[in-house]
């Protein structure tokens with residue numbers, strides 16, 4: 084394969100959003116009461132979360148999804164958060180919602196307990212244990228797939244790699260939100276999957292085996308060009324803000340992959356920013372629309388011919 | 391490490407059972423109403439299932455667990471099976487139960503739908519999606535772990551390998567009941583895990599990397615000695631009945647590993663029979679006791695000092 088091709092998440096995400104927009108317009112025409120609704124729950128006031136949420140709300144609006152922001156103070160208790168989530172479970176104007184992580188709270192809150200209180204049918208980030216269990220056991224029908232790994236699969240497919248049989252995929256990271264569901268999806272795609280993490284020894288040796296490499300390690304610029312198998316597809320999930328005196332803000336955003344040294348060796352590589360980030364939001368919108376369509380179907384104004 | 395040591399599941403399982411028996415006697419002395427109860431639900435009449443179930447009931451009795459066999463006919467419908475499961479969910483004499491798989495039914499029954507109707511707190515095989523989700527996301531507190539993979543970890547630990555950091559573990563197979571939860575547990579033990587299955591190319595090359603190898607592929611005698619990394623720990627989950635004219639029954643039981651060629655290369659290896667099989671039953675009893683203790687604790691006759 085040709086080397087150094089850029090997997091342009093920003094423009095792929097844009098085209099996905101415009102398809103979603105068209106589909107929503109069509110559905111609204113056919114079903115005048117159809118109005119997909121999304122909510123984002125935030126605890127506290129982290130700067131990065133504020134930016135992510137602003138983008139999520141902006142793009143929701145752009146494609147025709149009604150989005151609301153439920154913001155709790157840093158002093159909110161777990162009980163208060165759970166009742167906010169349960170209110171959204173019961174709110175017919177909200178088809179799906181997410182709890183923005185990490186929480187910014189002065190109270191002891193168990194985030195996993197809280198995400199598992201989200202109705203599985205409204206759980207757009209796929210973090211409820213019920214959804215995680217379905218995903219991890221290969222039940223991909225009727226399950227919401229976490230947005231970031233879903234976007235990574237979409238990116239891999241866009242390189243032309245739609246059949247992963249016989250391919251080796253290496254995932255660096257095993258978090259609930261990225262690494263673990265990513266591994267589940269790759270296994271489901273029939274790749275042979277190697278799961279690496281901070282306790283892995285000789286990481287470059289494992290990375291060398293990867294036809295497909297997904298890095299979600301929160302380690303700025305960790306993966307170097309000479310670690311790669313020539314021709315690998317490289318998906319960089321990392322978003323790290325590092326000091327950079329040459330920038331006006333004194334910082335810049337980098338991935339977990341050393342883009343400069345990896346680009347000439349990889350067949351395809353995602354940039355940071357403009358790779359996985361915009362895809363995550365596009366998948367969030369896609370999941371929200373799926374929830375809304377599911378409800379529409381259940382309300383049985385839906386005909387089988389729609390899909 | 392020394393080569394060719396036999397990991398004697400039969401005797402390890404026996405010592406686990408006698409510990410369980412002691413613990414149950416002790417609990418019954420302290421709490422006279424304590425009476426752990428297990429049920430095994432069977433649909434149909436498969437010969438192999440009959441044998442497994444007979445063993446499960448026999449060993450339950452041996453350690454002091456009240457076990458009942460709920461046998462439905464091959465013509466039972468899904469609705470009938472689900473109501474049998476729901477009856478057990480509500481039955482205070484049953485602390486935990488399993489649905490024996492595969493089902494032997496003339497009716498269309500979705501086994502996953504049914505196992506997910508089992509109360510997560512009584513789900514001794516850990517197949518409810520809620521339990522699978524917890525396990526696959528590393529929440530091992532308060533979750534029932536599928537018996538076969540749990541037994542495999544116990545066996546690995548018994549070799550002296552209690553810290554898997556920096557080790558490579560290869561799992562062959564990705565089924566819901568063995569391969570997938572096995573991989574989850576190994577990741578949780580901090581091994582670097584390679585997941586292989588029928589679509590994996592060049593399997594011997596992957597196996598060669600394994601410090602720890604777990605084979606659950608349903609492929610008689612597949613793994614050969616020259617595939618192994620010298621000194622590997624080899625856990626053979628396979629139970630395959632193959633023709634053998636030299637035997638009275640005309641058949642014999644073999645694993646997925648070619649024991650003869652692998653034994654001299656491995657540091658430790660499980661035999662078949664007498665390796666993983668008896669451990670699976672021991673873990674079933676352990677899980678049943680865990681359920682019973684959990685209930686006892688909830689009934690709060692339990693003091694924190696007990697554990």
Ligand SMILES: NC(=O)C1=CN([C@@H]2O[C@H](COP(=O)(O)OP(=O)(O)OC[C@H]3O[C@@H](n4cnc5c(N)ncnc54)[C@H](OP(=O)(O)O)[C@@H]3O)[C@@H](O)[C@H]2O)C=CC1
Nearest residue numbers: 256257258261280281282299300301320321322359360363
């Ligand atoms: N683009 C997007 O839309 C999104 C980007 N992100 C970004 O992706 C990255 C990962 O996010 P997240 O999964 O939440 O991060 P976490 O910090 O939760 O997890 C990081 C994982 O990487 C592993 N790890 C850490 N150091 C190393 C190392 N030196 N070598 C190998 N593995 C290592 C950790 O291992 P261990 O388990 O042993 O600790 C852990 O499993 C972050 O940079 C985050 O900002 C996250 C979500 C969305």
Ligand SMILES: NC(=O)C1=CN([C@@H]2O[C@H](COP(=O)(O)OP(=O)(O)OC[C@H]3O[C@@H](n4cnc5c(N)ncnc54)[C@H](OP(=O)(O)O)[C@@H]3O)[C@@H](O)[C@H]2O)C=CC1
Nearest residue numbers: 563564565568587588589606607608627628629666667670
């Ligand atoms: N000792 C015990 O207590 C128990 C023993 N067993 C035994 O363990 C074995 C596995 O059981 P189970 O997990 O239920 O089996 P399944 O048949 O459900 O799964 C077999 C797995 O092995 C994979 N596989 C099949 N052929 C190959 C191959 N040639 N190379 C690599 N992988 C392959 C399959 O891949 P794919 O997904 O691509 O099809 C599948 O994931 C069986 O022999 C069974 O009898 C099971 C339970 C308990």
